[in-house]
Amino acid sequence: xxxxIGVILGWIYSIIAVILIINVVLKNRDSxxxxxxxxxxxxxxxxGMLLYFFFGRDKRKERLIGKRxxxxxxxxxxxxxxxxxxxxxxxxxxxxxxxxxxxxxxxxLPAESIEVIADTKKFALMLMSELEKAQEHIHMLFYxxxxxxxxxxxxxxxxxxxxxxxEVRLIYDSVGCWKVNKEFFEDMRSAGVYVESFLKVRxxxxxxxxxxxxxxxxxxxxxxxxxxxxxxxxxxxxxxxVWGYWRDTMMLVRGMAVQGLQFAFLVDWYFANHSLVxxxxxxxxxxxxxxGWMQVVTSNPVxxxxxxxxxxxxxxxxxxxxxYLQTPYFMPNESFMLALKSxxxxxxxxxxxxxEQCDSRLxxxxxxxxxxxxxxxxxxxxxxxxxxxxxxxxxxxxxxSSVGSVNxxxxxxxxxxxxxxxxxxxxxxxxxxxxxxxxxxxxxxxxLSEHRQRPFGRRCLESTARLLSPLM
Numbered sequence: 001x002x003x004x005i006g007v008i009l010g011w012i013y014s015i016i017a018v019i020l021i022i023n024v025v026l027k028n029r030d031s032x033x034x035x036x037x038x039x040x041x042x043x044x045x046x047x048g049m050l051l052y053f054f055f056g057r058d059k060r061k062e063r064l065i066g067k068r069x070x071x072x073x074x075x076x077x078x079x080x081x082x083x084x085x086x087x088x089x090x091x092x093x094x095x096x097x098x099x100x101x102x103x104x105x106x107x108x109l110p111a112e113s114i115e116v117i118a119d120t121k122k123f124a125l126m127l128m129s130e131l132e133k134a135q136e137h138i139h140m141l142f143y144x145x146x147x148x149x150x151x152x153x154x155x156x157x158x159x160x161x162x163x164x165x166x167e168v169r170l171i172y173d174s175v176g177c178w179k180v181n182k183e184f185f186e187d188m189r190s191a192g193v194y195v196e197s198f199l200k201v202r203x204x205x206x207x208x209x210x211x212x213x214x215x216x217x218x219x220x221x222x223x224x225x226x227x228x229x230x231x232x233x234x235x236x237x238x239x240x241x242v243w244g245y246w247r248d249t250m251m252l253v254r255g256m257a258v259q260g261l262q263f264a265f266l267v268d269w270y271f272a273n274h275s276l277v278x279x280x281x282x283x284x285x286x287x288x289x290x291x292g293w294m295q296v297v298t299s300n301p302v303x304x305x306x307x308x309x310x311x312x313x314x315x316x317x318x319x320x321x322x323x324y325l326q327t328p329y330f331m332p333n334e335s336f337m338l339a340l341k342s343x344x345x346x347x348x349x350x351x352x353x354x355x356e357q358c359d360s361r362l363x364x365x366x367x368x369x370x371x372x373x374x375x376x377x378x379x380x381x382x383x384x385x386x387x388x389x390x391x392x393x394x395x396x397x398x399x400x401s402s403v404g405s406v407n408x409x410x411x412x413x414x415x416x417x418x419x420x421x422x423x424x425x426x427x428x429x430x431x432x433x434x435x436x437x438x439x440x441x442x443x444x445x446x447x448l449s450e451h452r453q454r455p456f457g458r459r460c461l462e463s464t465a466r467l468l469s470p471l472m
Contacts (some may be wrong), residue, residue, distance in 0.1 A: 017440045033248040040413035087293040089424055092318045093400055097295060099314060100422065105263075106297045111256025112289030114423060116403070116431045118391075119330045120231055120238050123250045124150060125277045130155050130225055130252075136281060137167040139220040141198075143176040143213065143405070149185040151233050155184065159191035171265075171272050174201045176232075196272035198417075212301050215405045215416040217250075219267050223284045225402070226258040227251065228296070228405050228421045230392045237390075243357050244387030246441065249326070249432075252402050253422060255289040260296030264419055268299075286454040293426020300404070300417045308406050308420055309413040312394065313339040319396050322349035324436045326391040330354050330367040332468035333407035337373065344377045353439060356383035363409075364467035365458075377380045386442035392420070400424055410469060 014385065015102060039133045046306040087108045089097055100106040117123045131138060131154070137302050138161060145151055162168045169189065172180075173199040185195045198214040219227035229250030240246045253261070266277050316339040323343060332340070344350045352374065358364030371381050395401040404420025423429070 047292075069383055083439045084414050087424060089293075090399065091293055092320065093424060094248075096311060096314050096400075096422075097319065097424075100295055100297045100307070100311055103310075104297050106295050107258040107260060108293040108295040108424065109260055109425075110212060110255060110288045111257035111291040111294050111425075112287060112292045112433070113253070114257070114294065114425065114428050115252040116428065116435065117229070117250040117252060118247075118435045120248050120250075123227075123229075123231055123248070124238050126252060127154065127219065127227060128157060130219075130221055131161065132163055133225075134166050135222045136222045137169070137220075137425045139218070139262065139269075141171040141214065141216050141218040141268060142233050143173045143215045143217065143232050145170075145172045145177055145180065146232075146234035147180050148235040150235050150238050150355035151184075152404075154168065154233055155188055158193050159188055162188075162192035169265075169269060169277075170195045171198055171214070173198050175213050176215075182303055194273070196269070198268065198272050211348060213411075214268065216264070216298070216419040217405050217410065218261055218266070218419065220262045220265055223262055223282050224254060224258055224286060226253045226261040228253065228261055228419065230390055230405055240387055241359070243359060246387055247384065247389045247391055249391040249393050249403050251423075253294060253421070255291070256286050257294035257296075259283050259296060262419070264296055264298050268417070292423055292428060293307050295422045295424070296415070296419065297404075297422060298419050299413075301415050306366045306413050309333075309336060311422075312336070312402075312408075315394070315396055315400065315402075316350075319343050319348045319350075321338075322351070323394065323396045324351045324433060325355075325408065326353045326436065326439070327408040328355055328358065328388060328390045328392075328406045329360070329363050329409045330370060331363065331413075331466075332370065333410065333413065334430055336408065336413075337370065340374060340379060341377045344374070349383065349438070350374075350378070350382070351380040353382040353384055353389055353436065353443065355387075355389050356385040356444065357388070359388055362465050363469075365462045366469040369462035369466035369469075370446070371446065372451055375446065375451055381434055381446040382440055383441060383446055384443050389439065393427050393432055393436070395436065398429050398433065399426055401429045401432045427460045444452055 040074060083353055087097065087110075097108055101108075117126065136445065138158065138407070140158075145154075158170065168188075170185075170193060172185070172195070178201075185197075188195050189276060199212055215228075217229055225249055229248065231248040231250050237246050237248060237275060262282055266282070297308060297311060299306065313335060340352075347384050355364070355366055358367065391403075392406055393401070393403050402420045402422045404418065406416075406418040406420050413419050
């Protein structure tokens, strides 16, 4: 009898597995992702099915935020002058600007000033200083907001400002703050801070919402000052960790360009809170300034266009002299790899910087597996050894640059809610270029011969991890 039950259960599992595999194949997703899921379902019985249930089901076709609502938020909030702000850009970048405007409702707006912050301790001090100056409202969104020294100092300051009558809103990601005690956020609510988690994940309703994460890092103060970049609110971002110094990049922005950050936050606030925050006081009129133009671009897992990935590919194809890229996780898809190699083969100086020691061992192995193909075509690869390079930065041709939350991997391209600020300005580009060059002093440049000489066991680990990279 027990044998019969076992056989029946085996047949039931096999039928379910076949149905899931057919479902994966029929969705016509990226071929590498499809193959990865087929392998997981075939070779990891039961566990593979659980992984697919939590991480594999594709809900991008569900309209999380409709176009009509986006238009409504746009019309209610962005000032009438925004639509008339059309920058005069070199021809090679005007197409990129139009692409982001058409796919992400991203307006290029003039900035009064843009300051690159390449030191996390400096960022922490500047953030607290700017928050203290707030008079009307504070809007913050972070993937990680820890209950530690840095997190508590920001929490206490937000509570203090709320008690002063400042309108304070905070969004944190449910998965990114999985381990944070709920009382930490309840303390803020009791002090008058409006706090919402993004895509709440609760047991037993443990759906594949865990796969869609709001990875953005945004701060908007009085609609006039903003921060954007890759740094979260946690001690390790300021003091480092077992791997050493934490190298990240943020930007402090003032002027009309902050309206792009504000728009991105308020769309997410509607998604998390189901209330439409609007009004001219959130988008105050300001002087145009002379620090170039900034286009705040968001991407999400909804729809067919992968906005940030496609935009960066377009930027690579338009590069004429050089492109420098920094990312902690490098697990690109085929089209991104092709764009990198095509740029290098066209004579463009392509440089990629990743950590020598990644905070995720599996992601580190997977990242290394892609380097051989790049080294063969002349891409210069730098391994940051002073700690963890967590910066998500791109600079191109002394004119255009981007700083934001997007990693060069499948998760950021396909599953996360991300943001990146594209700046059309020579001064900012030169600053970020200099930061990259300074960072190379703490790097080892990887050669093709050295990469080929790595142990066989290491190569096997890297290749295995690469197969799973679309699932990470």
